[in-house]
Amino acid sequence: MSKDKKKKSLRYSLIRPISNEKWQPISIPFVSIIISFIAAAIVILLIGKNPLQAFYNLFQGAGILPKPSYAGYKSMLTDFLSLLNAMTPLVFASLAVAVAFRAGLFNIGVSGQMLVSGFLATIIVGYSGLDAIIAKPLVLLIGMVAGGLMGGLVGWLKYKFNINEVVTTIMLNYIAQYVISFFIQMYYIDPVSRQSKYISEAARLTLVNVEIANLKMDIPLGFILAIITAILIKFVMDKTVVGFEIKAVGNNRNAAKYAGIKVGRNTVLAMVISGGLAGLAGVTYYLGYFSSIQPKVLSSIGFDSIAVSLLGNSHPIGVIFSSFLVSIIDQGSTYMSSQAGIRQEISSVIIGLILLFSACGAYLKHKVSRLKEKEVDQKESES
Template sequence: MNKDSKRKSLRHSLLWPISNEKWQPISIPLVSILISFFAAALVILFIGKNPLQAYYNLLQGAGIMPKPSYAGYKSMVTDFLSLLNAMTPLVFASLAVAVAFRAGLFNIGVSGQMLTSGFLATIIVGYSGLDAILAKPLVLVIGILAGGMMGGLVGWLKYKFNINEVVSTIMLNYIAQYVISFFIHMYFIDPVSRQSRYIDEAARLTLVNVEIANLKMDIPLGFILAILTAIIIKFVMDKTVVGFEIKAVGSNRNAAKYAGINVGRNTVLAMVMSGGLAGLAGVTYYLGYFSSIQPKVLSSIGFDSIAVSLLGNSHPIGVIFSSFLVSIIDQGSTYMSSQAGIRQEISSVIIGLILLFSACGAYMKHKVSRLKEKEVERKENES
């Protein structure tokens, strides 16, 4: 075998995991993750630390692997439930980004929609004193409505005036951030924490310090809803006329319009759905994972969700797994820092690398397609 043949054989063997088009939605993100962890391992080695030990500590901190010892009322189970609690709003936020992507839209305003929904649910229900049976469902309804209206406004501006959704969502982020900060400082500030006053436990979507088997657990009530929502979104996108029309508009607006699809209606509808999901992310974050709102601060989840959605290939089920991975990295970073002596910012480096290599997915598909075409041409020439 000559050198040229060996080189081609090596190249084909390296690209084999992503060569099957049927499995590319799964194989490309997995390859991206492996490459990003390898690149992060090189960074950890460069600073003189053991990457295997660091990754093991990461899993320990997230409740995936056991720690050598635990504080009172804590165990691996409580750490894992804390992971699910942090993961819940990320799943909703990532689904919001994924739905907008399907319609060819980029909802970068998830953080603002989260904040608006969380604030309205806080002042309407969180301070109302309502019983838990009424308060918790009402929080979810307000989250969906507030986020949906905010997203619908963006979709309407896009359709009616052709205002780019990236510009409008960024501007709405700033508006929500500073207007809500003003109202918190004027009417709802806690003089000690300098955040909004803590909400009633009856309105909170996370059951805090529930004692079971001598353990104090944080139970995220919204987690099961997040999984069910992902399944429903998949069904809507794959099996309904609405889902087909949204994807058609996202693929080619002109062709969709020529086929008789109402582009404006589906643009607004997609952003209403996206905003509603962002609203659920907001209430599970501000009235679940936390119980107050920090003024002038937008949640990073709204921006992390872009990376998570890309990693999950904008697929509802893929979003669940990518949210799980990113949550492990985020939740385990503190313990990794304390045990391995690695700065917590390394976790952000890992997530950034995952996003970088996930964004190369289109290039990977193009490269594989070109290699297949060349292989076909070579065989035709030989015959």
């Protein structure tokens, strides 16, 4: 066999795992993750550390693998529940970005929508003294409505005045950040923590320090809701007229309009759904994972969700798995830093590499299709 044929044979064997178009939404992100971890391992080797040990410590810190020892009332289970608690708002936020992507929109204002929803739920319910059976569903309702209205405003401005949604959402992020900071510092500040006053336990969406079998664990009530929501969004997008119209508008607005689909209505509707999901992310973050709001700070989850949605191929089920992976890296970084002697910022490098390689998904699809065409042409010429 000649060298050229050997090279071609090797090239085809490398692309074969991602050549099946049916499985590309799963296989390409998976390959991107593997490549990013290899690249991260090279970075860790360059700073003189053992990458296998670092990754092992990363999974230990996230509750995926057991640690050598635990503090009182703690175990691998409590670490894993903390991981799910941190993951819950990220799933909602990433779904918000994914829905907007499906409609051809870029919702970069998830952080602002989270903040507005979290703040309104905090002052209306968090300080109200309502019983848990009323307070918790009301928090979720306020989150959805507040986020949906904010997202709907962005969609309406896009439809009515053709204002780019990226510009609108960035400006609304700043408005939300500083207006809410003013109200917190004027009326709701805690003099000790310099954050908003802590909400009542009845309004909190995470059950904190629940003692079971001599373990104190944080139980995220919103996690199951996040999984159900992802499944529901998949059903809506794949099996309903609304989902079909939103995707049609996202694929080609002019063709959708020619086919009789109301582009403006579906643009607004997509942003309402996206904003509502961002609102759920806000209440599970500010009234779940945390129990107060830090003034002048936008949650990084709103921006991390863009990477997570890209990695998950804007697919609701893919978003769950990509959120799980990014949460593992984020939650395990502190323990990795302390045990392996690697700076915590390496976790950000890993996430950045994952985003970089996942963004190359379209290029990989193009490259695979070109190589398959060449393979077919070569077989035809040989025959």
